[in-house]
Amino acid sequence: MSAFSDFALASRIAARSVADYVTGRGLRLGVTGLSRAGKTVFITALIHHLTRAGALAVRAEKNRLPVFRVHAEGRLAKARLEPQPDDAVPRFAYEDHLAALTGGGDAEARHWPESTRRISELRLTLEFERKSGWNPGASELTLDIVDYPGEWLLDLPLLQKSFAQWSRETLEASSAAARAGLAADWRGFNATLDPAGPASEDNARKAAELFTAYLKASKAERYALSTLPPGRFLMPGDLEGSPALTFAPLALQSDEIAPDTLAAMMERRYEAYKRHVVKPFFRDHFARLDRQIVLVDALGALNSGAGAVRDLETAMTGVLGAFRTGRSSFLSTLFRPKIDKILFAATKADHLHHTSHDRLEAILRHLTARAIARAETVGASVDVIAMAAVRATREARVAAGGKDLEAIVGVPLAGETLDGQGFDGRQEAAIFPGELPADPRAVFRGEGLGVAEHEADYRFLRFRPPLARMAEDGQPYPLPHIRLDRALEFLLGDRLS
C-alpha cells in the first residue's frame, strides 16, 4: 500500500467519524468473530433482551439481566429499533433470526439461524435515565451493530501483506502436518505451475478452484481450522466468479515479479481483491468502532484438536492486529476513533458445566494473550468471560458407576453422536462433555486435527435452541442466557450511568 492511499484511507475514516459525531450520540459496537462463533445469535439475543426489557409482560417476570446496571436500577425506559444510517447496507434481519430461534409459533421448528452470507446492519436506540454527569435525566444512546460473515474477517490481516509474503505463508501453512492431507490436490497442481511462465486464465481458474476446495475442506466441522484467508473464497457474496476472486498463492522463487507472467497476473488480482473487497469492508465497518466484543468459539477447535486450537490462535492474533485500540480522548473520538474496551467472550459456554468455565476462560486468555497484552499497553480495558447469548442447556449431576459427573441436560442436534449413542434432535440427554485440562497450555500441545471422538478427552456436542416461553402478549420471552448481562455491563455500562 502506498503512503498516499494509506493517507486517503485514514482521512476518509476520519471524515466518517466526524459525521457520526455530528449526527448523534452514538456508539458503534463491533461484534467480531470468525464464522460459527455465534455473532448472529449474540446480536439477536442482545436486541431481544433490550427491546423486550420495557414490555409490561416481561417486567412482571424476574429480572433477566441483573448485572446490567441501567436495567437493574430501572433506568432503562425502552429500546427501539431504528432505520440504520447506511442506506446501501441491508438491514439485520432480526425478526427472521428471532423466529428461527424460537420457531416462530411452531416450537418444533426452532433452529439456529443460518450462517450469515452477507453484511447487514441495525441501529438500536436506548432510552434511559442518566444518573450522573453534567446532564442527568432522560437521555438516549444509539447503538450501531454490524453483522457480517465471519469468514470475511480473515481478510483484515491481508491489508498488511504483499502477494509474495502471503503466498509464502499460505504455502508454508498448507505443508504443516495438520493440513498437508487436505491440501494435497491443490499443492500437486500448484507444483506444475510456473510462476514465471505466461499468464493463463485457465490455469488461474483451476488453481483458484482447487485452492478454494482446500479452504472449504479445512473449514469443515471435523477439522475446524480457522486461518483460511482470503475469506471471500469461502463466502463469496456477490463477487463469485469475478477476476478479483480468481487467484491463488504461487511458489515464488523471489519477491521480484516480472511483468506479463502468471505471477504478475495473480499479484494484480490479489491487489485488486485487497483494494475492492478488503479495504472498503475495513473502512466502512471496522475502522470506526468504539467498543468491541470478540466472540471466540473455542469449543469447536478444542473438539478438533491441538492443531485447530493453534490455528485459531494465529487467526485471532492476525485479525485483532488490524484493529485500533487505545484510550480515547475527545479529539481522538472525532478524528481517529479507537476501541477503548474489548471483551473477549468464549461463546457457547452452555455446552459445558459452569465449573469448567474458569478453565475455558483460561484457555481463551491464553489464546488471545498477545492481543490482550497489546490492548492493555495502550490503555484499553480488557475482560474475558465465558458466555452464552442463548442458553440451550440446564445443569444436572449424574451418579453413574459410583461417580458423580457434572453434566448438562439439553436436546442435542440431530446427527450428533457421543459415547456410542446417536441423537435424533428430539430426545433430551444428560451429557458429560469431559474435563478441560487445568493447565490451559495443554490444549495447544500436540498435532491433533480432526481427532476422532473415542480418542478425545472431551467432546462438546451442539444442542438445539431452548424452548421459548410465551408471554401473555403472544411474543416470546427473551431466551435464557449465560452472562450476557455481564457482557452488556462491560461494553455499555459506563455510557449508560
Added chain:
Amino acid sequence: MNAERPRPRAFRLDDSGKVVLDEATPARAAPVVEEAPDPYEREAELALTAGDQSEQAVEVAQKQGVAARALFSWGGLFWSATGALVSIGLTLWLTQFIEGLFARNPALGTIGLILLGLALLALLAMAGRELFAVSRQRAIAELHMNLAKAREADDRDAARRLVIELTGLYDKRPDMARARGHLNDLTREIVDGRDLVDIAERALMTPLDEAARREIANASKRVSVVTAISPRALLDVLFVIAQAVRLMRRIAEIYGGRPGLFGLIKLIRSVGAHIAITGGMAVGDSLLQQVLGHGIAAKLSARLGEGVLNGLLTARVGLSAMAVCRPMPFAATPAPGVKDVAPFLFGEKSKD
C-alpha cells in the same frame, strides 16, 4: 491419553427425566440424573451484592457530610454574607476601641494592639487546624470509597496505592507499628487486590474497631443509667446530646480523624444521614426487638424503659459514626450491630 480423566459420557433421557437404559445395563446400576440449582443466578446475585446496600448507605452519608465538596449553596452564601457583615462590624468596633485606647493613653493603646495581634494569630492557627481537620476527614472518606471500589474491582495497583495511603494515616501510632510494617511488605509482594484490602482490614481495623465498640458500649451504658435516675427530663435530653456528640468525636479520633468545630458539624450531618437511610433497614433486625424489649422494661418502670431506649439510640449513633468514620468498608469483618456493642441492654451477658 490420560487414563485418570473421566471420559465424556452421554445419557439419553426420557420425557420424565429418567435415563433410558439399553438391555445390557442392569436396572440397579442405572445412572441417576439429579437437576442442579441454577448456578448463574447465584453468580448474578454475588455480582449485585458487590455494591451492597449498607455500603451504598455509607457512601451516600459520607457525600452529604464529611466528604461534601459543594461549591455553592444558598445556605453557604447566607452564612458567608452574614459572617462578612458581622466581621466588618467587629473590625469597625475594634478600630474605634483601639483608637479610643490610644487617645486615652499611648501605652494602653500599644497593649491593646498587641493583644489584638495575639488574638488574630490564635484565630489564624485555629482556622488552619480546622481546615486541616476537615481535609483529613474528607481524605479518610475518599479513602473509604476508593478502597471499596478497588476491592470490588479486584484492582491490584489501586489496592497497593490505597493500602500505603491507609498505613500512612496511622504512622503516628506506636501500637500499630507491626501491622503497618507487615502491610507495607505485602504491598510489594504478589497479592490480589481484594485479598490485600481484606488483609489490611483485618490487621489495621480490628484493634480500632474494638476500641470504637468499647466507646459505644460505655456511652450507651452511661446514657441509660443517667436517664433512668435523672430527676428532670430536660437534664437527660442535654446529657444524651452531649454524650452522642462526644461519642462521635471519640470514634472519629480512633479512626484517625481529628474533627474540630466544622468537622464535627459535617460529621453530625453524615451520621444523621446514615441513620436516616439505614433506619428503615434496621427495622427488620434489631430496632424492632429493641422497641419490644423496651416494652418489657417499661412495664417494670417507665424510667427504666426510657433508659434502655436512650441507650439503644446512643448505640445506633455510635454505630453510624463508626461506619462513616472508618477509612475502609466492612468487608472481611462483619459490621457490628446494636446487639454486639450493647448486649447488656438485651439482658445478655457482656462479652467484654
